[in-house]
Amino acid sequence: MENTKVYLEIVKQLREMISADKLKSGDKIPSERELSERLNVGRSSVREALRALELLGLIETRRGEGTFIRDFQGNQxxxxxxxxxxxxxxxxxxxxxxxxxxxxxxxxxxxxxxxxxxxxxxxxxxxxxxxxxxxxxxxxxxxxxxxxxxxxxxxxxxxxxxxxxxxxxxxxxxxxxxxxxxxxxxxxxxxxxxxxxxxxxxxxxxx
Incomplete structure (x- = not known):
């Protein structure tokens, strides 16, 4: 799967999970391993896509805790x-x-x-x-x-x-x-x- 398609698929998956699980700002999302298994793509591709989402301010990674949904109200x-x-x-x-x-x-x-x-x-x-x-x-x-x-x-x-x-x-x-x-x-x-x-x-x- 091309990197761009991987990125879009991850975004789509996250959106579906947020909707289905009624996740909100501050809630934890699945790990790289879980996303990799669900999407059937390599963990390195998942990691790069998550980095892009983090740069956009949509998610944040907390050392030792995991990755969480952010409230995109700031101006980072x-x-x-x-x-x-x-x-x-x-x-x-x-x-x-x-x-x-x-x-x-x-x-x-x-x-x-x-x-x-x-x-x-x-x-x-x-x-x-x-x-x-x-x-x-x-x-x-x-x-x-x-x-x-x-x-x-x-x-x-x-x-x-x-x-x-x-x-x-x-x-x-x-x-x-x-x-x-x-x-x-x-x-x-x-x-x-x-x-x-x-x-x-x-x-x-x-x-």
Whole structure:
């Protein structure tokens, strides 16, 4: 079995065990030997896959105790990438670009799914200065109601903040106009205002 397939099979097996056994954060998972026998693969392949899962912060190994499920709420992976990977300028640019593209797709989703009442509630929070830039977009993500989108955006946002990338200036006036454009369901105006918010107006062809 190829290494990639081994990794995916282990992830699938763990997910099934977590669901079937109602395991939660802090619970112990089977040993390398048990996983090796269940999956009919070598222990070295299991060990490498578990190391990858540990790097992602999904599990942790405690010396003399075993391997346990972690609560993936921390930012260990973010810190790791911020310290090593994201020191590369190209990687930093990619994070910024990907975050911008995701936020534009988010706005398109909100245009389709949000009702006026939800958007007026966000507008009220902006008016009362209760939201910063990240919080504003997170409110929109909740309206979009896409869990995977939410998880990816949160990780990107943390990467972005962890390495002190281009500081986002909180522009309340543009956010007001952006909300109004969403209420009007005007996609062209919405995306144009987003570009202003992110200073992308001079490179609109890329987005």
């Amino acid at each position: 992976l973010v810190q790791l990438l911020g310290t090593f990977i994201l020191q590369d300028e190209k990687a930093k640019h990619d994070v910024i670009e990907t975050k911008n593209l995701m936020e534009m797709d988010l706005l398109r989703l909100v245009l389709k799914r949000a009702d006026k009442k939800e958007l007026l509630q966000i507008r009220n929070l902006v008016e009362n200065e209760q939201l910063n830039d990240d919080q504003f977009f997170y409110q929109l993500i909740k309206i979009a109601d896409n869990y995977l989108f939410s998880r990816i955006w949160l990780v990107l946002k943390d990467y972005y903040n962890s390495v002190h990338l281009e500081k986002v200036v909180y522009n309340r006036n543009i956010l007001f106009l952006l909300i109004d454009a969403l209420i009007e369901k005007d996609e062209e105006k919405t995306l144009s205002l987003y570009r202003q918010l992110r200073n992308l107006s001079i490179i609109t062809d890329k987005y």
